[in-house]
Amino acid sequence: MPSFIYLDNSATTPVLPEIAATVHKMLTENFGNPSSLHGLGIAAERVLTGARRQVAALINAQPDEIYFTSGGTEANNWAIWGVSRTRRRQGKHIITTAVEHSSLLAACQRLEREGYEVTYLPVDSRGVIRLDDLEAALREDTILVSIMSVNNETGAIEPVAEAARIVHSKSRALFHVDHIQGYGKVALDCRTMGIDLMSLSAHKIHGPKGVGALYIKRGVPLEPLLVGGNQEAGRRAGTENTAGIAAFGLAADLASANMEARVATMRRIKTELAARLLQAIPEARINGPLAEEGAPHILNVSFPGVRAEVLVHMLEEKGIFVSTGSACHSRKQEASHVLKALNLEPWRLEGAIRISLGALNTLDEVEPVVAAVKECVMELWSLTK
Ligand SMILES: Cc1ncc(COP(=O)(O)O)c(C=O)c1O
Structure with a gap:
């Protein structure tokens, strides 16, 4: 039993022991290159096939629609850049939301610098887009709509199924979902929901960091981001991270069985x-x-007169790990773009902590966490009185 309480699972999750054992076995025993013709290569290739099936099952995709990547960031970059290249003759307009992860926003901003136009849909006070805004933003030259399923800072669930329906009935655009925070927690069905592309990441579901996947619906052309060898059906070059992929498959399987x-x-x-x-x-x-x-695992809460980063450090001294806003931004001093999009008063931006849960958290952690937060907040308040 760890001597601390870990509540930062949206940043990353601990790798479960059976998943770590799989990684070890892949690195030391089943270490062949899946492209090799000999037995070790064939054994490694077989592991990839199994993992593809396991990762696909949780989103009702076909195994051959799963392309392994180096993580969620690569999957998001590939989806955005790939569509821009594949569809450049059709148009240069992309729609996304103001609250996407930085890996998605930065990919869009890069295209803006190349002359693409990006519409960032606003959100309401709960962090959810309005479908009317989406419908109004669709144009003849819209090539892609990208909407996350679960926001990594607030846990807001976006109406992706309804959005996909609108996109396909009113335009020729492709529909991408960043499902990195929702995978294993909020069920999405690629086959019935009209999702063309979907980004996934292993380390949010108790798998290792540095491995993820892009779901590409059968028949959807997409320019490769990485070129070189013929791996991943020629769509994503680079020797596969077989240990990470095997672990991702097992993590998906466990998430599915225990969802x-x-x-x-x-x-x-x-x-x-x-x-x-x-x-x-x-x-x-x-x-x-x-x-x-909202999503079952993310709680974002603000305390007046408290600076979130101070509270995070005070809680750490008591053995409780939480984060300020999203982990990717938490070392920056700026307020989070997500909370800003919710139009919150300044004190709520400054004093927001994110508590995020994983498969290992238990109900008996609630009491010590509440007591610790109360003690810290009271201490901070007493200093300013
Ligand atoms: C919503 C969302 N998208 C993308 C990413 C990036 O994924 P990765 O860390 O696997 O690159 C994250 C990780 O925090 C995320 O929460």
Whole structure:
């Protein structure tokens, strides 16, 4: 049992022991190059085939629609850049949201510098886009719409199924979903929902960092981002990270087998935490969706008169790990673009911490966490009085 409480699972999750064992076995025993013709190569290739099936199953995709990448960032970059190249004769307009992950936004901003036009859909006070805005933004020259399923800072769930329906009925654009925070927590069905491209990442579901996938619907052409060898059906060059991919497959399998129980437990912990925190500190405010809405694992909460980074460090001294906003931004001093898009008062931007749950959290962690947060906040308040 660890001597700390880890509540930063949206940044990354601990690798489960059986998944770590798979990595070890792949590195030391089944270490062949899947492109090799001999037995070790064939054994490694077989592992890739199995992992492709496991990763696909959770989103109801076909195994040959899964292309392994170096993580979610590469998958997002590939989707955005690839569509811009493949469809450049059709148009130069892309629609996304103001609250996407930096890996998606930066890929769009790069295209803007090349003359593409990007519409960033605003969100309401809970962090959710309005479908009317999407419909109004669609144009003849729109080549891609990219909407995340679950926001990594607020846990807001975007209406991707409805958005896909609108996109396909009103335009010829492709529809991409960054499902990195939703995978294994919020069910999406690629076959029935009209999703053309979907980004996934292993380290948010208790797999290792540095491995992910892009789902590309059968028949959707997409310019490769990485060129070289003939790996991944010629669409993504580079010797496969076989250990990481095997681990990703197992992580997806475990997430799938335990999804109902994991989601129910996380939801209980999240609602209990929110209720108890508000009871202990009534001045606190939940940012984004209500605790019982949104994704089951992310709670974003602000405390007046408190700087989030100070609170994060004080909690760390008590053995509790949380984050300020999103991990990718948390070392920057700027307010998060996601919370800004929610139009929150400045104190809520400054004092927001993100508590995010994983498969290893338990209900009995709620009480010590609430007590620690209360103690820290009271201490900070007493210093400013
Ligand atoms: C919503 C979202 N998209 C993309 C990423 C990037 O994924 P990776 O860390 O695998 O590059 C993250 C990681 O924090 C994320 O939360």
